[in-house]
Amino acid sequence: MEIHYVSPLFPPLLHVPAVLFFPSDRRSSHGLPRPLILEYDRAAVYELDEEVKLFCDSWRLSVEANNINPWKTVPEECGAYVKDYMMGRAYSADLDRVSIEAGEYAKNVELASDGRDAWIFDIDETLLSNLPYYADHGFGSVEFDPKKFDEWVDEAAAPAIQPSLKLYNEVMDLGFKVFLLTGRSEKQRAVTVENLINAGFQNWDELILRAPGDQGKHAVVYKSEKREEMAKEGYRILGNSGDQWSDLLGSSMSSRSFKLPNPMYYIL
Amino acid sequence: MEIHYVSPLFPPLLHVPAVLFFPSDRRSSHGLPRPLILEYDRAAVYELDEEVKLFCDSWRLSVEANNINPWKTVPEECGAYVKDYMMGRAYSADLDRVSIEAGEYAKNVELASDGRDAWIFDIDETLLSNLPYYADHGFGSVEFDPKKFDEWVDEAAAPAIQPSLKLYNEVMDLGFKVFLLTGRSEKQRAVTVENLINAGFQNWDELILRAPGDQGKHAVVYKSEKREEMAKEGYRILGNSGDQWSDLLGSSMSSRSFKLPNPMYYIL
Numbered sequence: 001m002e003i004h005y006v007s008p009l010f011p012p013l014l015h016v017p018a019v020l021f022f023p024s025d026r027r028s029s030h031g032l033p034r035p036l037i038l039e040y041d042r043a044a045v046y047e048l049d050e051e052v053k054l055f056c057d058s059w060r061l062s063v064e065a066n067n068i069n070p071w072k073t074v075p076e077e078c079g080a081y082v083k084d085y086m087m088g089r090a091y092s093a094d095l096d097r098v099s100i101e102a103g104e105y106a107k108n109v110e111l112a113s114d115g116r117d118a119w120i121f122d123i124d125e126t127l128l129s130n131l132p133y134y135a136d137h138g139f140g141s142v143e144f145d146p147k148k149f150d151e152w153v154d155e156a157a158a159p160a161i162q163p164s165l166k167l168y169n170e171v172m173d174l175g176f177k178v179f180l181l182t183g184r185s186e187k188q189r190a191v192t193v194e195n196l197i198n199a200g201f202q203n204w205d206e207l208i209l210r211a212p213g214d215q216g217k218h219a220v221v222y223k224s225e226k227r228e229e230m231a232k233e234g235y236r237i238l239g240n241s242g243d244q245w246s247d248l249l250g251s252s253m254s255s256r257s258f259k260l261p262n263p264m265y266y267i268l
Numbered sequence: 269m270e271i272h273y274v275s276p277l278f279p280p281l282l283h284v285p286a287v288l289f290f291p292s293d294r295r296s297s298h299g300l301p302r303p304l305i306l307e308y309d310r311a312a313v314y315e316l317d318e319e320v321k322l323f324c325d326s327w328r329l330s331v332e333a334n335n336i337n338p339w340k341t342v343p344e345e346c347g348a349y350v351k352d353y354m355m356g357r358a359y360s361a362d363l364d365r366v367s368i369e370a371g372e373y374a375k376n377v378e379l380a381s382d383g384r385d386a387w388i389f390d391i392d393e394t395l396l397s398n399l400p401y402y403a404d405h406g407f408g409s410v411e412f413d414p415k416k417f418d419e420w421v422d423e424a425a426a427p428a429i430q431p432s433l434k435l436y437n438e439v440m441d442l443g444f445k446v447f448l449l450t451g452r453s454e455k456q457r458a459v460t461v462e463n464l465i466n467a468g469f470q471n472w473d474e475l476i477l478r479a480p481g482d483q484g485k486h487a488v489v490y491k492s493e494k495r496e497e498m499a500k501e502g503y504r505i506l507g508n509s510g511d512q513w514s515d516l517l518g519s520s521m522s523s524r525s526f527k528l529p530n531p532m533y534y535i536l
Contacts (some may be wrong), residue, residue: 019308054357058365065332089322097326100508101335259333 012147013186018090056081060263064268071266072143075185079141082263086131086139092163099163099226102241102258105111105170108253118235119171120254123182123192125262128158128199140264146193153184164241164260168201169217177235180207181226183267185218219267224250278329328531338507339534340411344371347409351529353408354399360431362529367431370509370526375438377506386503388495388522389440390510391450391460395436396467407533421452424459428467432509432528436469447505448475448495449515451487451535475496482527487535492518 007226032171056078074082085091121127133152134140141186158265172178184192186209193207223246227237231252240247240254243262246252324346330336342350351357379385389395401420402408420426440446452460454477461475482490491514493503499520508515508522511530514523 054361057358058361059331061332061362061529062365062369064329065529067366090325093322093326093327098335101330152484203478244382261329261333 006167009264026144045095050082052077052205056155060085060198061111064259064261065265067083069266074138074140074263076141077246079138083139084175086134086261094162095161098241098258099167102167102239102256103170105237106167106174106176108236111175111238112236114234115175115177116236117176118179118181118230118236118237119176119239120167120241120247121164122244122247123184123196124158125161125249125264126241126260127161127164127180127201128163128195132157132159134232134264136236144265146210150188153188153195154191156192156198158199160193160201161260165200168239171239172203176207176238178203179230179235180204181223182207182209183222185210185215186212219244220245220250223247224228224252227252275434281391320345320349331531331534332527332529334517337513337534338536342408342531344409346531347406350409351407353531354402363429363431366526367435367511368512368529370435370507371438371512372523373524374435374442374444374507379443379506380504382502383443383445384502384504385444386447386498386505387444387507388449388498388505388509388515389432389436389449390512390515391448391464393427393429393511394427394509394515394528394533395432395469396463397429399428400425400427400449402532408500412533413487418456418480421456421463422459424466426463426465426467428469433468437508439469439507445473445505446471448472448499449491450475451479451490453478453483487512487517490521491515495520495522 056075058083059068059075059078063071080267093094096167105138126131129150130149135180137145137148157230168178175227180196182192189207190210192209196204196207208226210222212216214225228251230237239256239258241258241260243260244267245259246267248257248259288477310471324343327336327343327346328350331339358446373466374387377385398417398420401417405413405416436446448464450460457475460477464475473528477496478485482493485493496519500504505520505522507524507526509528511515511526511528512535514535516525516527
């Protein structure tokens with residue numbers, strides 16, 4: 001418990017009973033004309049919050065910079081933090097920033113006239129948001145349940161990530177070939193198309209899902225193989241947007257990669 | 269300007285003249301027994317701070333995730349933000365987190381017994397901190413001055429980044445060959461060695477600086493070439509620590525890369 005003596009010119013009165021402002025109380029035990037403020041409760045709560053925030057900020061930064069991998073669930077102490085991040089303005093602002101930077105790059109990169117300049121988009125947490133699902137499942141603080149998640153996918157109800165829809169339309173208008181490269185299974189093609197259309201995505205050139213032979217491959221291997229195939233077909237992969245580093249790293253990497261934020265889950 | 273009516277139980281008194289607490293003033297124009305608090309100044313500052321923080325948080329995240337590149341200086345509105353970050357606890361916490369994650373990986377990766385397992389460290393803002401220099405030069409908010417910076421380098425006075433010194437000693441003890449790969453010039457070898465030793469770094473296997481033929485190369489090219497040479501000599505690059513993406517990306521990439529935070533400058 002700390003006792004704070006503060007200047008009577010700027011008395012921080014929150015939680016302080018008014019009686020402290022009567023002249024008779026404006027003397028400390030040292031006889032100085034200052035109010036005695038007991039604010040240990042507020043200080044304790046504040047410090048706990050600050051420590052957790054400091055820890056979780058560092059954890060999230062390390063996730064986004066690919067320093068922590070693999071990881072299974074959000075650290076227990078960061079459950080509320082990740083929820084706040086996802087539901088508050090920061091996640092939206094971060095999505096906006098990535099979309100703006102990718103759009104600036106797309107506008108300024110030189111395209112050939114042969115129609116072989118390509119942009120790749122991942123789907124989940126890149127074009128479509130599963131936030132409604134994760135809001136009901138602990139925002140990544142409980143272990144991933146593939147069965148329940150597939151049921152959610154079958155609803156075809158995931159909303160668009162608006163800044164990504166904006167980028168999607170921009171690169172489409174600029175003349176890029178747009179490839180959608182997802183870890184979803186070929187069995188989910190129909191619901192995925194339905195969901196994408198419902199969310200406003202149109203006219204992609206190819207939607208690539210995991211074929212039976214791709215099941216069990218690490219995402220980074222599967223996605224690298226698919227990029228290699230594109231390169232062999234003569235495509236120049238100029239941009240790649242994904243929320244997982246396994247969307248972006250590996251072989252036949254894109255000239256520029258754009259990492260969308262995702263502190264809820266990690267895909268190996 | 270907004271006028272706030274607040275409960276007399278918790279009067280936020282900062283900057284509010286004491287006269288407002290006399291009973292005669294504790295009625296609003298609606299006749300309610302509440303003090304009238306004019307706090308537009310504080311609210312405006314608070315909102316500006318929140319907006320700036322939101323913007324600069326997103327900017328910094330995008331820098332660390334390599335979404336913004338290249339960039340020349342810290343955005344004007346983020347000057348104070350970056351200073352606060354670098355001088356406060358967040359930068360230290362972020363450095364700690366990277367060091368801890370890298371150390372965990374180093375301990376758990378399997379080393380062969382042939383002495384060819386390698387860890388690469390960049391120097392500036394990775395092993396040595398130039399924060400004393402940048403504190404005198406706007407924390408990245410003014411354009412880089414190579415002449416002044418070289419004068420600072422010649423002082424050999426850069427302190428160790430302590431979490432990196434810890435990691436350095438850990439990987440050394442585990443039996444990694446340690447390569448220091450820096451964009452500094454071969455001319456700066458003597459002062460660089462002096463500075464590293466003064467800061468507590470010892471027993472590295474090789475210190476690689478830019479030879480005359482490397483001048484003018486982009487960092488990512490120069491560093492990729494040096495990693496290729498290591499690979500040709502039979503080294504397996506298992507870890508790579510750097511504060512720039514140009515330390516980590518390119519060819520002959522390390523099995524795992526560790527991106528240290530640096531919102532002050534970008535090296536192409």
